[in-house]
Amino acid sequence: MTPTITLTVNGEARTVALGDPRVTLLDLLREHLDLTGTKKGCDRGQCGACTVMVDGRRINSCLALAIAHDGAEVLTIEGLARGAELHPVQAAFIAHDGFQCGFCTPGQIMSAVGLIAEGQAGEDAERIREGMSGNLCRCGAYAGIVEAVQDAARSIDNANRKHVA
Amino acid sequence: MKPFDYVRPATLAEAVAAAAVPGAAYLAAGTNLIDLMKDRIATPSRLVDLTRLPGLDQIEDLPDGGVRIGALVRNADLAQDPGFVRRFPAVAEALLSGASAQLRNVATVGGNLMQRTRCAYFYDPASACNKRTPGAGCDAQDGESRLGAVLGWSEHCIATHPSDFCVPLVALDAVVEIEGPAGRRALPLDQFHLLPGTTPERETALAPGELIVAVRLAPEAAGFADHARYLKLRERTSYAFALVSAAAALRFDGERIAEARLALGGVALKPWRAREAEAVLAGEAPSPALFARAAEAALATARPSGDNAVKIELARRILMRTLTLAAAGTPVPLPALPGSPFAAVPGAARHV
Numbered sequence: 210m211t212p213t214i215t216l217t218v219n220g221e222a223r224t225v226a227l228g229d230p231r232v233t234l235l236d237l238l239r240e241h242l243d244l245t246g247t248k249k250g251c252d253r254g255q256c257g258a259c260t261v262m263v264d265g266r267r268i269n270s271c272l273a274l275a276i277a278h279d280g281a282e283v284l285t286i287e288g289l290a291r292g293a294e295l296h297p298v299q300a301a302f303i304a305h306d307g308f309q310c311g312f313c314t315p316g317q318i319m320s321a322v323g324l325i326a327e328g329q330a331g332e333d334a335e336r337i338r339e340g341m342s343g344n345l346c347r348c349g350a351y352a353g354i355v356e357a358v359q360d361a362a363r364s365i366d367n368a369n370r371k372h373v374a
Numbered sequence: 375m376k377p378f379d380y381v382r383p384a385t386l387a388e389a390v391a392a393a394a395v396p397g398a399a400y401l402a403a404g405t406n407l408i409d410l411m412k413d414r415i416a417t418p419s420r421l422v423d424l425t426r427l428p429g430l431d432q433i434e435d436l437p438d439g440g441v442r443i444g445a446l447v448r449n450a451d452l453a454q455d456p457g458f459v460r461r462f463p464a465v466a467e468a469l470l471s472g473a474s475a476q477l478r479n480v481a482t483v484g485g486n487l488m489q490r491t492r493c494a495y496f497y498d499p500a501s502a503c504n505k506r507t508p509g510a511g512c513d514a515q516d517g518e519s520r521l522g523a524v525l526g527w528s529e530h531c532i533a534t535h536p537s538d539f540c541v542p543l544v545a546l547d548a549v550v551e552i553e554g555p556a557g558r559r560a561l562p563l564d565q566f567h568l569l570p571g572t573t574p575e576r577e578t579a580l581a582p583g584e585l586i587v588a589v590r591l592a593p594e595a596a597g598f599a600d601h602a603r604y605l606k607l608r609e610r611t612s613y614a615f616a617l618v619s620a621a622a623a624l625r626f627d628g629e630r631i632a633e634a635r636l637a638l639g640g641v642a643l644k645p646w647r648a649r650e651a652e653a654v655l656a657g658e659a660p661s662p663a664l665f666a667r668a669a670e671a672a673l674a675t676a677r678p679s680g681d682n683a684v685k686i687e688l689a690r691r692i693l694m695r696t697l698t699l700a701a702a703g704t705p706v707p708l709p710a711l712p713g714s715p716f717a718a719v720p721g722a723a724r725h726v
Contacts, residue, residue, distance in 0.1 A: 212380075230380035230421070233408070253409055254477060266450075266479040272408045273480070276380050277401065277423050324475065329454070335710040342612035343474020 214279040218242060219288025227275055234278055235259045235270035238285060246286040246315045250345075257344030260316040260323070261285050267323025269343075286315035289322070297364045298322050301357040309348035320344045321358045325365055332359045375411045379420040383427065386553055386587070392422045393583050394555065400424055400585050402446065403480035405473075406489045415497060415506065416490075424484075430587060433458055439593030442551075445484030445586045449539070450475070452483065462591060463704045464542040464602035464621050471606045471713025472538040474613050484586035487540060487550065487566065488578070491533035491643070492615050493521060504530045504574045512574075519680025520617065524689065525673075526642040531574030532679035535567055535644050538713070542604050542621035544645040545637035546595035554584030563589070567644035574643075598623035598635060603700040606639070606713040607692050616640035618689040619713070622700040624655070631655045636672065636697075641689050648672035651693070660701040662694070669693045695719065 212227040218238070225241050235252070238244045238261070247270060250258030254272040261270045262284035289296035298321045301307070308314040320341055330336035337358045338351070346354065383389040393400060397419035401407060410416035424430070430446040433455055441461070443452060452458055453469035473481060495501040495514040502511035514522060514532050522532040540563065548563040566579050580586075601624040608614035619639035625632045634655035636648040651672035658664050669690040676686045695715055702720040709717055 230378060231375045252412070254405060257474065257476060260476055267476050268480050269405070269474075269476045272403075272405050272477075274380075274401075274404060274408065274421075277382075277404070277425060320476065323479075327450075327475070333710060339612050339711055340475055343476045 212276060214276055216278060216280060217282045218244070219283070219285060225275070230274065230276045232275045233271055234261070234263070234273040234275045234283070237275040238270065238283070244285050244287050247319075248312055248315055250313070250316075255345075256313070256316075257320055258313050258316040260319040260344065262319060262323060265326065267320050284319075284322075286319055289318070296322070298325070298357070298361040301361040301364070302354070305353045305357040305360060306350070307353040307357040308346070308350050313344060313346045313348075317341070317344045317346065317354055321354075321361060324358065325362050330358075330362070332362050334359065337362075376414060376417040376419070378411075378418055380423065381420060382423045386427055386430075389422055389424060389427060389585070390553065390555055390583055392420070393585070395420060398422055398583075400488075402482040402485040403448075404485075405477050405481045406485065410490060410497075413497065414499065424585070436590075436593075439596065441591050443483050443589045443591075445482060445588055447483045449473070449478040449481045449483070449486065453478065459708070461596040461599050462542070462546070462602070463599055463706075463708065464604045464623055464700075465539065465546070465591075467708050467712045468538040468542050468604040468606075468619075468621065470708065471604065471619075483539075483589055486537055487563070487586055487589070489536060490577070492536045493533035494518065496533060504570075505533065505577070506575075508573070508575045515680060517680070519678075519682040520685075521615065521640070522679045522682050522685075523642050524676040524678055524682060524685045525638075525646055526569040526644065527679045528570045528572065528574070530572055531570035531643065533570070533574070533643055534640055535642070536615045536640075537645065538604065538606060538616065538619060538639060540567070540645040541619055541637045541639035542602070542623070543589065543591075544647050545621045545623055545635040546591055546598070547635075548595075549590045549592075550586055551588040551590065552580065552584050553587045554581055556581070558587070560590075563645070564647055570643050577643075595623075597625050598633075600704055601626065601700045602704050603696050604713050605692055605696040605699065605715045607688060607715050611711065611714070618685055618692050620689070620693045620696040622693070622696040624660075624697075624700050630657060630659050631701075632657070634668075634697075636668070636693065638672065638689055638693065641676070641685065648693070650674065655697075660697070662698070665694045665697040666690075668697065 248258035250256035399418035606619035651668040
């Protein structure tokens with residue numbers, strides 16, 4: 210199989226010559242497409258910094274082989290805002306101080322976008338904490354993160370939930 | 375990662391043929407396999423990507439009242455399927471207590487059964503491990519044995535199987551459907567994972583080239599839905615493997631337990647069905663003393679494999695607590711913290 214794939218990234222069709230089937234989706238985004246908003250933390254699926262949406266679901270891009278995602282629709286932190294208008298989850302993270310150093314933040318925000326789209330947590334703080342447990346924040350901004358997710362969940366009503374991403 | 379060929383078959387027959395070469399491995403989501411490949415613990419020369427195979431991602435209600443879960447069904451989809459959760463709540467609770475939302479969104483049913491141990495010595499190429507290199511020895515024996523086994527281990531390997539999902543499945547007599555070069559066969563999940571014995575490198579009953587296509591639950595397994603729980607003791611509130619865990623499913627006849635199904639996780643290299651404890655419970659009225667007797671029976675043959683004798687007592691206690699909460703009734707909806715052992719026990723003083 211030729212190691213060239215086509216996928217939609219932030220609404221734009223991209224064709225990438227991988228050169229090697231070992232390339233992960235994370236490395237494809239960062240090294241091949243220069244989308245460095247998605248972070249490489251542990252590179253082992255343990256920290257959540259690499260979280261992106263693939264076909265509408267949040268996943269760890271570090272454990273996904275790019276070649277296995279030929280044809281996928283990918284949304285990264287770079288694709289959330291509409292021009293100068295921040296996505297409601299981005300705005301809520303700023304409003305609630307949901308970060309300090311910022312390294313985990315793109316993953317936290319993409320994970321929150323996924324959580325709200327899943328519709329299982331609502332505004333319940335305990336369910337939000339559980340639902341965000343795959344995203345570590347070593348600065349310990351968890352209190353602000355939970356408030357931000359609650360706030361964003363409120364501002365994205367049920368009718369719009371499926372279109373949150 | 376070691377270089378590999380990537381093959382994406384369009385049919386099951388093509389997949390089996392593609393995997394017939396030595397060094398080939400099947401790939402589903404890869405949440406465990408890619409991790410192992412990055413550290414060169416797994417070094418396949420060919421990956422056969424199963425994720426585009428048709429028909430393996432369905433949750434089918436069978437005419438006899440049972441359910442057939444395709445091997446490619448995602449953990450999150452199964453755990454949130456309303457019909458499945460209603461009939462098999464302990465299985466859903468176990469799924470939701472495992473990994474993170476990101477991992478559950480991709481990890482598959484078949485991949486969960488196939489995941490490798492999380493023994494730190496298996497993951498560390500500098501340590502001796504009979505699983506990685508048969509005959510090399512087992513550095514876990516004299517090492518940090520917190521995640522080590524207390525049942526069914528041998529001097530060759532003290533690793534445990536990390537799955538949550540498999541624990542209630544084995545309690546409920548799940549059956550694995552297997553496809554391979556010699557055709558299709560079915561095997562009870564209880565016989566799927568192998569204890570280490572003298573060959574810890576042999577982990578499952580799969581022959582070379584075989585793969586899981588589905589997991590089935592019989593209609594009787596839904597008869598426990600009103601009193602079924604999975605509890606998991608771990609060192610963090612969430613997103614951690616079990617130190618010990620337990621699935622308990624009870625079917626009542628009036629005030630008495632007509633039938634009990636019990637299994638333990640984190641204690642052996644396979645999900646550990648506790649049939650002796652089930653026999654203790656059958657026909658009895660639930661009480662703390664009864665549950666204590668059942669827990670004694672479940673751990674009667676346990677012995678520490680290192681500095682982990684505490685796990686025997688922890689396993690007894692998690693089983694007693696799981697029985698207590700199962701007898702109290704399955705919560706609807708499932709708790710905010712699925713599998714948490716710190717939920718209040720009805721009728722008891724709250725303590726955590």
